[in-house]
Amino acid sequence: MRTLIVNGEEHRVDSADLAALLSALGYEGPWLATAVNGRIVHKPDRAREMLRDGDRIEILSPMEGG
Amino acid sequence: MLSLYGVPLRSRLLLGTARYPSPAILARAIEASRAQVVTVSLRRESAGGATGGTFLESIASPGVRILPNTAGCHGVSEAVLTARMAREVFSTNWVKLEVIGHHGTLQPDVFALVEAARILTQEGFEVFPYTTGDLVVAEKLVEAGCRVLMPWCAPIGSAAGPTDPAALRAMRAHFPDVPLIVDAGIGRPSHAAAVMELGFDAVLLNTAVAAAADPVSMARAFADAVEAGRAGFSAGLLEPRDMAVPSTPLIGKAVFS
Numbered sequence: 001m002r003t004l005i006v007n008g009e010e011h012r013v014d015s016a017d018l019a020a021l022l023s024a025l026g027y028e029g030p031w032l033a034t035a036v037n038g039r040i041v042h043k044p045d046r047a048r049e050m051l052r053d054g055d056r057i058e059i060l061s062p063m064e065g066g
Numbered sequence: 067m068l069s070l071y072g073v074p075l076r077s078r079l080l081l082g083t084a085r086y087p088s089p090a091i092l093a094r095a096i097e098a099s100r101a102q103v104v105t106v107s108l109r110r111e112s113a114g115g116a117t118g119g120t121f122l123e124s125i126a127s128p129g130v131r132i133l134p135n136t137a138g139c140h141g142v143s144e145a146v147l148t149a150r151m152a153r154e155v156f157s158t159n160w161v162k163l164e165v166i167g168h169h170g171t172l173q174p175d176v177f178a179l180v181e182a183a184r185i186l187t188q189e190g191f192e193v194f195p196y197t198t199g200d201l202v203v204a205e206k207l208v209e210a211g212c213r214v215l216m217p218w219c220a221p222i223g224s225a226a227g228p229t230d231p232a233a234l235r236a237m238r239a240h241f242p243d244v245p246l247i248v249d250a251g252i253g254r255p256s257h258a259a260a261v262m263e264l265g266f267d268a269v270l271l272n273t274a275v276a277a278a279a280d281p282v283s284m285a286r287a288f289a290d291a292v293e294a295g296r297a298g299f300s301a302g303l304l305e306p307r308d309m310a311v312p313s314t315p316l317i318g319k320a321v322f323s
Contacts, residue, residue, distance in 0.1 A: 007110040007111070007112065008110070025114070026114040027111065027114050027115050028114060028115045029115035029116075029118060029119050031115070031118050031119060031122055031155050032111060032115050032118065032155070033108060033151035033152070033154050033155045034151075035147060035151060038143065038147060039147075040147060040150045040151055040154070042154060043154065058110065058151075059110065059111050060108040060109060060110060060111060060148075060151055060155070061108065061109065061110075061111030061115060061117060061118025061119075061121075061155075062106050062107075062108065062118040062121050062122050062155060062156070063106065063107050063108065063109040063117070063118065063121055064082075064083045064084040064085070064086070064092075064106065064107065064121060065082060065083060065084050065105050065106045065107025065134075065135045065137050066082030066083070066084045066085075066105055066107075066135070066137065066222070066272035066273065
């Protein structure tokens, strides 16, 4: 198990990589953008992005804006 | 025709997508505004992706281009990372670069803005910087690679209108060949017409439409105001003067006494 900070909230998960984490947390959609520890992780790289205890993950999505 | 980073646009009104009463009213307001560019943001997704997908559907239209923003970012690294993520999500090099420096006025941190603009243009972004009316900052942004400038005319959401027309006039005179878009502070259609009469190339607004009692009608009113202001500028406006000038010719006037 790893403890990760996902969008500011602590999660205990088994996922070894970012793609697995998205799947485990139910995130779907081609419009999602991800970053790990302040570094963008492009869609094709998510399965190779191995996660470590304490990693900070941001999952962003299109929203209204001015 | 207006051209922003090589993209020709018939409409000179750019519309924000925040604070509308419903997605349906937003979609109708975009249509009524005749805008070809709408701004969007990126936020933390809490519903597994569903929220973002629903929102994208509500603004999707073949004639509408998306301008992602970095709204709410407070430093260079945060703004740059958000821009990179937005480029991936929206498959566009366009980014409205906001780096907020003051909580009360939402005034941009112009030092961080210039630095972020430099980094992003080097990465191939086409940056639309939200800036103040300061000419020196504007020069630095152009040097950093910005080919569009977006000065405020009043603080975001204030609806105060052009509080310093002299600054806008100076910017127009100083950058005759750079597309200038007034971003932030427009409250009513007459404000939009006024800045277009100053020779600005376009207007970007949000709250004035979204928070109106009837956003769809207000969107149409702004579309008309922007066109009227532009037409007035193009047709050649008279300069105001202090004394009267008779509009009817005096030659041939009857003499009765």
